[in-house]
Amino acid sequence: MAPTPSSKSILSTPSSKSHHSRTPSSKRLNFTKETPGAASAPPPEHPVEVIGRIRNHSETKTKPNAVIPSSLQINTDGKSLRVKTEIGYRNFSLDGVSSSEEDDLDGFYKKFVEARINGVKSGNKCTIMMYGPTGSGKSHTMFGCAKQQGIVYKSLRDILGEEEEENGERLRVGTFVQVSVLEIYNEEIYDLLSSGISGGGFTLGWPKSTSASKVRLEVMGKKAKNATFISGNEAGKILKEVQKVEKRRIVKSTLCNERSSRSHCLIIVDVPTVGGQLMLVDMAGSENIEQAGQIGLEAKMQTAKINQGNTALKRVVESIANGDSHVPFRDSKLTMLLQDSFEDDKSKILMILCASPDMKELHKTIATLEYGAKAKCIVRGPHTPIKDKGAEDSSSAVILGSRIAALDQFIFKLQSENKLKEKERNEAKKELKKKEEEVSILRAKLALVEEKGKEPSEEEINSKVNERTQMLKRELESKIQECEKMANEVVEMERRKMEERMFQQQQEVEMLRARLEEVESELRLSRGCGSESSETEGGNFMKRFLEVSSDDSDMVKSMDLDRSIDLETSVVTYGTNTNNFCEGRQSVTPNKAFLTTVYEEDEYENDDEDKEVIEEKKMIVTPEIESKDQSSSREMRIQNIFTLCGNYRELPQLDINENEPKLGENELQKSKGTTEISIDLKENHNTLDDVEVYVKWEALKENPGQFITTLKVSKDSTLADLRKLIEIHLGGDQNAFTFLVLGDPLGAPVPKEKESATSTMKLPICNNQLRGRLACLRPVKPIILRLSHMPFSSLENKMVATTPDSNFTKKGDSCFSPMIDQQLSLTPFGNVRRY
Numbered sequence: 131m132a133p134t135p136s137s138k139s140i141l142s143t144p145s146s147k148s149h150h151s152r153t154p155s156s157k158r159l160n161f162t163k164e165t166p167g168a169a170s171a172p173p174p175e176h177p178v179e180v181i182g183r184i185r186n187h188s189e190t191k192t193k194p195n196a197v198i199p200s201s202l203q204i205n206t207d208g209k210s211l212r213v214k215t216e217i218g219y220r221n222f223s224l225d226g227v228s229s230s231e232e233d234d235l236d237g238f239y240k241k242f243v244e245a246r247i248n249g250v251k252s253g254n255k256c257t258i259m260m261y262g263p264t265g266s267g268k269s270h271t272m273f274g275c276a277k278q279q280g281i282v283y284k285s286l287r288d289i290l291g292e293e294e295e296e297n298g299e300r301l302r303v304g305t306f307v308q309v310s311v312l313e314i315y316n317e318e319i320y321d322l323l324s325s326g327i328s329g330g331g332f333t334l335g336w337p338k339s340t341s342a343s344k345v346r347l348e349v350m351g352k353k354a355k356n357a358t359f360i361s362g363n364e365a366g367k368i369l370k371e372v373q374k375v376e377k378r379r380i381v382k383s384t385l386c387n388e389r390s391s392r393s394h395c396l397i398i399v400d401v402p403t404v405g406g407q408l409m410l411v412d413m414a415g416s417e418n419i420e421q422a423g424q425i426g427l428e429a430k431m432q433t434a435k436i437n438q439g440n441t442a443l444k445r446v447v448e449s450i451a452n453g454d455s456h457v458p459f460r461d462s463k464l465t466m467l468l469q470d471s472f473e474d475d476k477s478k479i480l481m482i483l484c485a486s487p488d489m490k491e492l493h494k495t496i497a498t499l500e501y502g503a504k505a506k507c508i509v510r511g512p513h514t515p516i517k518d519k520g521a522e523d524s525s526s527a528v529i530l531g532s533r534i535a536a537l538d539q540f541i542f543k544l545q546s547e548n549k550l551k552e553k554e555r556n557e558a559k560k561e562l563k564k565k566e567e568e569v570s571i572l573r574a575k576l577a578l579v580e581e582k583g584k585e586p587s588e589e590e591i592n593s594k595v596n597e598r599t600q601m602l603k604r605e606l607e608s609k610i611q612e613c614e615k616m617a618n619e620v621v622e623m624e625r626r627k628m629e630e631r632m633f634q635q636q637q638e639v640e641m642l643r644a645r646l647e648e649v650e651s652e653l654r655l656s657r658g659c660g661s662e663s664s665e666t667e668g669g670n671f672m673k674r675f676l677e678v679s680s681d682d683s684d685m686v687k688s689m690d691l692d693r694s695i696d697l698e699t700s701v702v703t704y705g706t707n708t709n710n711f712c713e714g715r716q717s718v719t720p721n722k723a724f725l726t727t728v729y730e731e732d733e734y735e736n737d738d739e740d741k742e743v744i745e746e747k748k749m750i751v752t753p754e755i756e757s758k759d760q761s762s763s764r765e766m767r768i769q770n771i772f773t774l775c776g777n778y779r780e781l782p783q784l785d786i787n788e789n790e791p792k793l794g795e796n797e798l799q800k801s802k803g804t805t806e807i808s809i810d811l812k813e814n815h816n817t818l819d820d821v822e823v824y825v826k827w828e829a830l831k832e833n834p835g836q837f838i839t840t841l842k843v844s845k846d847s848t849l850a851d852l853r854k855l856i857e858i859h860l861g862g863d864q865n866a867f868t869f870l871v872l873g874d875p876l877g878a879p880v881p882k883e884k885e886s887a888t889s890t891m892k893l894p895i896c897n898n899q900l901r902g903r904l905a906c907l908r909p910v911k912p913i914i915l916r917l918s919h920m921p922f923s924s925l926e927n928k929m930v931a932t933t934p935d936s937n938f939t940k941k942g943d944s945c946f947s948p949m950i951d952q953q954l955s956l957t958p959f960g961n962v963r964r965y
């Protein structure tokens with residue numbers, strides 16, 4: 131193996147010759163002068179840590195299986211590197227060495243970068259700079275590739291912190307950072323975060339559009355003045371902005387690199403909350419003009435300008451390492467901005483030397499490693515150059531101002547976040563209040579439902595019953611009042627009608643009286659006014675009729691006048707019971723007329739079956755009889771009237787023609803409960819020894835002269851015999867009576883002891899029949915008659931409901947008043963009723 135070349139021979143490159151002349155290697159390595167008591171002093175601090183990063187061989191992709199010779203070999207200690215040359219090898223001791231083959235970007239970051247980033251989060255300052263020739267992998271390591279992210283993004287993530295999201299909400303907020311991105315191109319500083327048009331943009335040789343859109347910045351102290359920064363604590367947003375900025379860097383194809391970074395890029399990350407700062411510097415390639423292949427004066431000038439930063443940095447490093455009293459920080463914009471990184475006691479520099487194992491790159495690789503070795507030798511101590519007081523103050527003011535601005539922004543951000551949270555909290559409170567109201571409403575409803583579901587208590591039932599009872603009571607009272615009112619109205623109406631009827635009846639009675647007077651006068655005329663008895667009879671008749679007319683007793687009377695002149699017959703039936711009132715009127719054959727009188731006994735019995743017919747008589751007068759003896763016919767009619775008045779009420783029925791139906795018979799049969807008693811004259815004539823006795827009570831004021839029965843006795847019989855039969859008929863002697871000698875004007879009773887000596891034949895003849903006698907009985911005790919007190923209203927109702935027969939009476943021939951005729955035309959019965 132060839133002997134290891136001395137470092138001197140390896141580092142004797144043209145570019146470094148001048149430095150070697152000024153700062154011998156021995157001095158460089160031992161630039162920290164030993165001072166008395168140095169043995170007891172702490173070991174010197176190396177502010178610059180140098181890491182070698184060896185990229186993959188460029189021909190690996192094209193020749194994957196080929197054995198490609200490499201100029202670099204990492205020693206076993208992992209911190210030193212052997213460079214192979216044609217004449218031998220040279221070792222370089224570094225703080226660490228890593229190859230891309232062994233450590234990808236993640237591995238490299240974790241091994242050499244992560245600890246520094248943690249220091250920044252704790253408030254330290256760190257500058258990570260990529261140094262190496264073009265195409266050695268500086269940008270690749272700094273920004274990464276599609277597969278892996280580089281140091282910029284990984285460190286930002288570490289500082290900001292990984293975001294945790296759940297259901298679209300961020301759970302953890304990262305560290306607040308302030309990021310500014312600068313580009314130093316052609317010794318000008320551009321603000322890559324500003325999109326404004328730069329008035330002083332240098333466009334020579336580069337696309338105008340690119341440089342024209344950038345803002346050029348001036349340096350104030352050690353900082354770029356008015357640099358734009360992005361701030362926040364959300365890693366996603368910050369990284370996205372940095373990615374955009376990365377693409378705005380000026381790149382150009384060179385012989386060494388298709389997309390060669392022609393500028394230095396500085397990404398400055400401030401962590402104002404702790405005072406930490408991270409400065410990431412991706413330097414342009416360190417190749418010289420010839421190596422870059424630039425042709426022409428302009429291109430050579432550009433390359434020279436680009437290298438100005440690299441050259442100035444080399445000198446700064448050498449000056450610091452040599453302990454020179456003056457460090458030329460102001461030789462370039464890059465060194466001006468990196469001054470704090472070298473001078474601040476809290477600041478550390480991580481210099482990553484990028485190198486290619488390609489044999490063609492050997493010289494550049496050695497130059498890079500020598501540069502790194504020098505930087506590694508820098509220590510802080512007494513040799514630290516005296517700082518420029520004014521510049522330091524200015525720099526501190528800028529830093530403080532920046533920090534204050536960052537803190538203000540941070541406070542503002544916290545305040546806005548706080549406001550947002552406050553707003554959310556208020557909204558949540560409102561929502562909570564609304565929900566509570568809904569809950570209370572629902573609870574009330576639930577309570578109601580539960581209450582309804584419960585069984586009603588006894589008190590509730592009682593109260594409801596009472597309430598219902600009161601309501602029904604009120605309804606009942608109101609209905610009673612209504613009924614009373616209606617009843618009063620009905621009574622009043624009935625009373626009025628009754629009065630009208632009474633008035634009508636009084637008029638009818640007057641008419642009837644006048645008619646009777648006419649009849650009486652006719653009778654007197656017909657008898658030639660000669661018979662005194664007739665006079666007496668007529669007088670009696672008038673007397674009785676007037677009594678009846680003026681009588682206010684409760685006796686009910688009925689009367690039908692024979693109207694034989696008109697050969698019409700009217701049938702009048704009176705009943706004391708309104709419900710049982712039987713009425714009928716019909717046209718009859720001209721040669722027949724009859725009178726029917728019916729007394730019904732009990733007005734209080736409403737049942738038809740209980741009605742008792744006391745008397746019914748039919749009288750038929752034939753035209754033949756009337757033609758033989760007109761006067762006899764008239765007398766008969768008058769007798770009928772007498773009969774109605776009391777003494778001669780009972781007239782025998784003269785049924786001449788048996789084959790013809792008896793007039794009014796149908797109506798009588800229809801009348802329930804009436805008993806028809808017919809007297810057949812032919813039969814009487816056949817029995818010569820018998821006398822037919824009509825028995826009746828004497829007609830008194832309180833007694834209408836009720837008919838009792840008809841008895842057949844021998845003509846030789848006496849009143850004593852007749853009494854026995856009558857008493858048998860009456861069923862005992864409770865209605866004890868005496869016979870009246872009716873022919874006697876005084877109407878004297880026959881003493882009982884004389885009854886056996888008095889012949890039945892001495893009784894008055896009844897209805898002009900030779901063998902008919904009338905036995906008029908005077909009751910010893912007064913007969914209690916159950917007579918009707920029927921109201922007129924019922925009778926009136928009956929009359930209205932009846933079908934009239936207009937042929938029954940002839941107009942103008944009626945003996946009654948027109949009003950009565952009208953009534954008779956409406957009803958089959960004429961009636962006179964007195965109370």
Ligand SMILES: Nc1ncnc2c1ncn2[C@@H]1O[C@H](COP(=O)(O)OP(=O)(O)OP(=O)(O)O)[C@@H](O)[C@H]1O
Nearest residue numbers: 185230264265266267268269270387390391414415
């Ligand atoms: N470790 C690596 N692994 C794979 N490819 C790499 C690696 N390093 C660099 N490359 C590739 O080499 C090319 C040049 O690399 P890069 O641009 O990073 O070089 P550079 O040093 O930044 O050059 P310049 O100074 O000109 O910008 C790129 O295409 C890059 O992808």
